[in-house]
Structures are given as structure tokens and as C-alpha cells.
Amino acid sequence: MTAKLGIIGAGAWGTALAQAAARAGTPVTLWAFEPELVDAINQTRENPLYLKGVTLDAKIRATGEAADLADAGAWLVVTPAQHMRSSLAGFAAHLRPGTPVALCSKGIERGSLKLMSEVLAETLPAAIPAVLSGPSFAADVARGLPTAVTLACSDRMAGEKLISMIGSASFRPYLADDLVGAEIGGSVKNVLAIAAGIVEGRALGRSAHAALIARGFAEMTRLAVAMGAQRETLAGLCGLGDLVLTCSSPQSRNMSCGLALGRGEALADILAARNSVTEGVASAPAVFELAARHGVDMPICEAVAAIISGASSVDTAISGLLARPFTSESD
Template identity: 65%
Template structure:
């Protein structure tokens, strides 16, 4: 099986960066953007000024606002915001042939249904061949060709290997996995935990507290992943621990920068004001909290972040609540 033409649905920063990856790998690429100004910007100046300024896009990337223009693609990378994945895939359904590989590249838990993106894909396009791409990767760095390694999860080993070789390049290294659930959970929950790390940074709690949040947050992530049927080994890889470390370590992360603003005293409304792209952790936190409760899994950091974002607690109360929890043995 060989792939020649890739469609990328969603022209935010990450979707645009993945279009660059696919073009560098030698594919003909059609990038679908919802915003007319993004289409105009790329066509006129080869730059996505709204979401990825400063990066000149490969000439092999065509841009469109019409999903119908992706009908002849033999590979799709789906990169809309997680909370819009269902509607986007439903809109794409008339153009998706049976067996079309769709790589899910958005990270989150759907609010209301509490479904992962693979569940959403199975319900909207049941004849598609699913895969998940997730890992430590800032869009601007990937778009510029700086080195990055990610997890590419696919149950069909032959298809997964072909996708891995198709997208790989000197600066982009996918590692193959068969556990889609583990790959998705890491990507979804790390965004919520990054908000917690931002809170700690904004309050000046120090590097020791930062390390504690990452480590105990990883335990929460692992518990949820295993409870959903994923493998702890997958969560310990690039798509889980790797992505968590990156997202919790730099204000480049929209999620950590949101937490940083909250920790410095801004309200949620002030921290989100003027942001073109909403942090996925803000959208996913309520669903992660609800999902954890449904599974009977203890996730105090994620639950505290969700409570803060919903106005149920303050930053100082959240910190006090976490530090006053009963002492116990350290375990996942």
C-alpha cells in the first residue's frame, strides 16, 4: 500500500505543521481551513498568519475551505479541535471511502459523551481505518523541521508500518504502537496537567512542586489509561510521559500558559481573552473529571483543575487541598 495524496483537516498551528511534515515526506497535500482569512493568507503569501506566523509553507501544500476537495486523498490527518471532531468528521463523511486511513491528531475527551477521538471516529465513519498520532511536539518547531519523535498507534500492523514510513523524515520520527487507547489518553490528560504546572509556576511554588505535579499527574494519566483498557507501557512512552514533560515545561504550551496566567491572579475570562486558539485542557478538564469519576479512578490534580476552571475553588484552595490529602504509599 502506497500513499500519494494526504488531506489535512484543520489548519490551526498543529494541522499546518503536519501539512508541512507530509509535504516534506513527498506527499501532495491539501490543507482544509475553516477560516477564509487562513485560505487567503496561505494562497497569497504561503504563510498561515493567524495560527503559525513566520513559517513559509511548502509549495506542495494546497489550501481549501471545502472538504469536498479532499475526496481524492488516500490518507487523512484529522486535526480539528477535539470538541469539534464529531461535527467535522460527520461533514467529511460524504467524501470518505471505505477503508480510508484517518489519523487522529487532536487530543482531548469529548464533553457530554466522554468519548475518546477513536470512539468518535468509529461512530461517525465506521468504515475508516483508524490511527492516532500523538507525542511531544510543538507545532512551530515541527513546522520548521526541528527534530521531533511521536507515537503512531494503529491496530493494523501492516497499515501502521506503511503510515510510519510514509510520514517519517529527517526531522520527524514516528514510533509504532498498537494501543490506540493508551496513545489517546496521554494526549488528552497531559493538557489538563499542564494547566496545573502553569498554576504552580505562576504562584512561584518552585521546581520541586513542578516535578511533583508531573510525576503524580503521570500516575493519574496511567490509572485512567489502564482503566479504559490501554496499556501502561504506552502511556510511559512518547504519547504519554514524553508529551506530558514537554507540555508542562514551557509557556509555549497554550495549556501551561493558561495555568501561568491563572496562577498570577488572572481570572479564567481574562486568561482566555483574545486567544484565537483555546487551550485543549480547558475544554477537556470537565470531561476528564467526569470520566475519572465514572471509572472510579482517583485523579485529584485533574479534578482540582476542573473545579478551578468551573469557578468552584480558588488557586490557593486548590493548592491547600492537594497538600492536605492523606499521606499514603507511592503507587500508580
């Protein structure tokens, strides 16, 4: 009998991953916070709150009970990064020791400045940790469009098990062992995507957009390497690949947030109009603080953090970046 996959979080991405796993032949138990969403998924085969228009596979069963994930062979956790600790704590009693748990949310915990894998180690120490990250829009994955991602896991057998449960011709996970690199790539690209949106919203041109991606990639790589990651990881799907996608389409919540900021909209109004989390908004201050802790210069991320906190206007932040001294590209 095929092992069941448990997924915690039935937002757009969690639901898309459930669809990908079902397409790979894996039965899925999808945990949702909202009782009405559980009923809707089970009765109508659709997620009307976060992924309208996609008919969900019959192998997906929604639940609101944490205990229903106890017999799953592996878990994917897709709750927002800033709620990861409390979410994992709520499922701790139902995890079997040695179960692979793949973290699918991209962010750094504010306050503690801990990566999601560190939060996992503190809340579910019996889990085998993994990180799923890469250039992947939920709508593309849900509809079966070709997508490739990184699955980072230091336990090769556990990583291969996860890939067998979610991988298919249209959803292709590539195995890696660098969890820190995968997490930093996924977290920092959200902050840089806000910056890319601001560039677009202020009509600064395609040249500026390309420069921002390249210099942002340098910032991302500096921080990851300072934290012990492999430079090669950042040049892969979970670093450069995800950065290019997220900075290039307003389909990205982070880029669309920056686009609105660049056009002069207030951050509070932008966020109030959304029913899903814009991870880069919470991650920007944490990334800036983490960079300072490790002595890493990240001027673009610092500028985004200043805009998010209200310490700087968009125009002042742009002027500050353009006034920086000329330096070597390798610095």
C-alpha cells in the same frame, strides 16, 4: 505517483503537520475553515493566522471544499476535540472506505465522555482509525526541528502507510497499536499542564513542579490502565514524553493558561485573548467525570476541574492537595 494526504484543520498544528508531510515528499491538501486563510496560504505560502513566519512548502495546497479530500490516500484530522464530531460528519460523504484517518487532536468529548476514536467510529465507521500524539510543538515541527511522536494504529499496514507519508529524518513517528493509551496520554497531559502552570505562576518552586509531573503521570497511568490501555504506552512518547514537554514550557497553551491562572488572572480574560483552543480547559471536567466513572482517583485533575468550573479558587485547590493524607506511592 505519491499518494496525497488530506489534512482537516489549518491551525498551527494542522499546518505544521502539512509541512512535515511535504518535507517527506507527500503532496498535501490542507482544508481550512476560513476562506481568507485558504487564499493566504495559496497566494503567500504562509499561514498568517496561526503560524506566522514559516514559509510553507509548494506541495501544500489549501482548500475550503470538503470534496477536495475525497481522493486522498489518508487523512489527518486536526480540528479541536470539542468540534471533532461535527467536523467529521461534514466530511463523511467524501471518505473512501478503508482510508486511514489519524486523529491529531487531544481531548475527551464533553457530555458523552467519549474518546476521539469513539467519535470517529460513530461518524466515519468505514475509516481505519489511528491516533497521532506525542511531544511536539507546532513551531518546532514546522521548522524541521527533530521531533518524535507515537502513531497508534491497530492495522499495521495502515499505520506504516501513514508513517511513510509523514515521516522524515526530523519527524519520527513510532508505530504502536494502543489507541486508548495514546488518547488518554494526550488528553490528560493537557489538564496536568494547566496544573504545572499554576505551580509556576504561584512560584511554588521546582521541587513542587517535579512532584506534580510525577504524581500527574501516576494519575494518567491509572486512568489509562483502567480503560484497557497498556501501561507501557503511557511510559512512551504519547504519555510521559508529551507530559514532560507540555508541563515544562509556556510555549504550551495549556501551561501558559495555568501560569496566568496562578498569577491571578481570570480564566475568561485568558481565553478571550487567544485565537487558538486551550484543550485542557474543556478536557478537565471530562477527565474528572471519566475518572469517577471508572473509579480512579485523580486529585490533581479534580483540582484543575474545580478551578476551571469556578467551584474552587487556586489557593483553596492547592491547600486541598497539600492536606491530603499520606499514602503509599504505588496507590
